[in-house]
Amino acid sequence: MATRQRRKPARARDTALTPELIIDAALRIADTEADLDRLTVRRLADQLGIGTMTLYGYFRGKDEILDGMADRVLGRMRLPSTPDAGPAEALRTVAYAFLTMMREHPSIVRLLGSRVTDSQTALRGAMEAVLQRLVDAGLPGPVAVRCYGFLITYAIGFASYQAPRPWGRRDSDTSAEQRRQRRHFYAGLPIDEFPRIVCLAEDVVEMAGDEQFAAGVEAFIQSTLRGQD
Known part of the structure; x- marks a missing residue:
């Protein structure tokens, strides 16, 4: 009888997962791709070494992740302090x-x-x-x-x-x-x-x-x- 293959566990994380780390990873992926469609929840979860359901515990879906990316970049736009x-x-x-x-x-x-x-x-x-x-x-x-x-x-x-x-x-x-x-x-x-x-x-x-x-x-x-x- 064929043996059932065991699913490989997700990579162990060195740091605790936070919404900020998720957005950082999303930006790294999106900034290197020419198409936002290539930023998927599954790909982001794989990049972070977690399951997709874990990711859904922080963001309800891709739209919320995209909004978080906009918040991060636009919210931190830098203007020189000199008048x-x-x-x-x-x-x-x-x-x-x-x-x-x-x-x-x-x-x-x-x-x-x-x-x-x-x-x-x-x-x-x-x-x-x-x-x-x-x-x-x-x-x-x-x-x-x-x-x-x-x-x-x-x-x-x-x-x-x-x-x-x-x-x-x-x-x-x-x-x-x-x-x-x-x-x-x-x-x-x-x-x-x-x-x-x-x-x-x-x-x-x-x-x-x-x-x-x-x-x-x-x-x-x-x-x-x-x-x-």
């Missing part, structure tokens, strides 16, 4: 804070693009504090709201575009070589079919560059403050 010198500096501060947050946690781009959070923790960290920063710098409330809307959506779009184009990052040791290779690709296209791309290869490769983000922010600042004169 801004004026509206222009405040807008730069907010723009780069959004971009930094999305680079550190690529999953937040997908979360913001797929769900709405009503969490007071998230709203306090990534909306209330940001709006207060802009108002404190001298922007009228309604203008601050419009600026917030532009900057967060601009950062989401740019971070999404740059993520699969690592040659655009200036903080990477390999970005220069990646830019060179991509420039070579554009310049090597059939010139009769792609005359503009070939001739502008040097510039086209910079569309994913950090300078492109900076140029967009500065253009927005100039347009906004000109309208306040």
Whole structure:
């Protein structure tokens, strides 16, 4: 008679399980995946070395885990403590804070693009504090709201575009070589079919560059403050 195979026990944990540790693990998985569908309760439980039913004792399902991830990242959004010198500096501060947050946690781009959070923790960290920063710098409330809307959506779009184009990052040791290779690709296209791309290869490769983000922010600042004169 065939013997029944014994189920392997879950890996022993070195530390006590907490909701914070679960969210940390969820973020690690989500930040390395291009699709939030790959973050499943079973996969998260396996990562933590526990059973899925144990995980359900902390979160009722994936939606609560996603909300917890949003709470963690948005609620802890960092703004420099140094006061801004004026509206222009405040807008730069907010723009780069959004971009930094999305680079550190690529999953937040997908979360913001797929769900709405009503969490007071998230709203306090990534909306209330940001709006207060802009108002404190001298922007009228309604203008601050419009600026917030532009900057967060601009950062989401740019971070999404740059993520699969690592040659655009200036903080990477390999970005220069990646830019060179991509420039070579554009310049090597059939010139009769792609005359503009070939001739502008040097510039086209910079569309994913950090300078492109900076140029967009500065253009927005100039347009906004000109309208306040």
